[in-house]
Amino acid sequence: MSEAVSAIAGPRRVQDLPPEERPRERLARRGAAALSNRELIALLLGTGRRGASALDVAEGLLLSGLRGLAGRSLGELEAELGLGRAKAARVLAALELGARVASEGRGPAPVFRAPEESARYLLPRYGARPVETFGLLALDVRHRLKHEAVVSVGCLTSSLVHPREVFQEAIVARAAALVLFHNHPSGDPEPSAEDVALTRRLAAAGALMGIEVLDHLILGAGRFVSLKQRGVL
Numbered sequence: 001m002s003e004a005v006s007a008i009a010g011p012r013r014v015q016d017l018p019p020e021e022r023p024r025e026r027l028a029r030r031g032a033a034a035l036s037n038r039e040l041i042a043l044l045l046g047t048g049r050r051g052a053s054a055l056d057v058a059e060g061l062l063l064s065g066l067r068g069l070a071g072r073s074l075g076e077l078e079a080e081l082g083l084g085r086a087k088a089a090r091v092l093a094a095l096e097l098g099a100r101v102a103s104e105g106r107g108p109a110p111v112f113r114a115p116e117e118s119a120r121y122l123l124p125r126y127g128a129r130p131v132e133t134f135g136l137l138a139l140d141v142r143h144r145l146k147h148e149a150v151v152s153v154g155c156l157t158s159s160l161v162h163p164r165e166v167f168q169e170a171i172v173a174r175a176a177a178l179v180l181f182h183n184h185p186s187g188d189p190e191p192s193a194e195d196v197a198l199t200r201r202l203a204a205a206g207a208l209m210g211i212e213v214l215d216h217l218i219l220g221a222g223r224f225v226s227l228k229q230r231g232v233l
Helices: 023-030 037-045 054-070 074-078 085-104 115-126 163-172 193-209
Strands: 133-139 145-153 177-183 212-219 224-226
Touching: 023 037, 023 145, 037 054, 037 085, 054 085, 074 085, 115 133, 115 177, 115 212, 115 224, 133 163, 145 163, 163 177, 163 193, 177 193, 193 212
Parallel strands: 177 212
Antiparallel strands: 133 145, 133 177, 212 224
8 A cells, every 4th residue: 555545644734743753853763764755755845735734745746656756747746736846846856866876776785695794784884873773674585685774763772673663664675584683882792681582573473474584683893693593593
């Protein structure tokens, strides 16, 4: 189901949303990749119109999907209720930048078949973070990277993770398998009892959904622990 038709009715103004649900705050906490298309478009728009928030206007623009939106002219977008030339131009400019990034091409997707390969990729990105950050690598059937996502950012000592959030990311990415990861800000990657319990819980949920949890890496100061190698998975 598309984001446009699945959006849950809510407050008419973004300011009326709880702070943790506002697109700008979510981007600051979890990164742009954690936001939906609707939220990203709303950030581009900045403001909505009378009786409709920026999220509402973005929802209307996405009725034909991102490709449909990208195919519209400046004049067509400018005529949309709640836009105008400046907002329409921002939307088209952002979509064009995305298309140019895609056209530049990328190297082959990294492959994660062993814990060491995952650790080489993850440690420079997350190993030294000052707060606990939980995320996933969504892989295809050949264990090539399809999508990388941060699911939860916690306090200095803990991170709250729900299977719903993890597997929502996996389903959207059409992942065949997952590598889970989180860092220990203390620098010591030794797993806690909570880490082991969470890993088993997520692996069981993945088994029910047909998405294998290959490993859960705990990252520290230049070191890591693989819960697969520890026999948890």
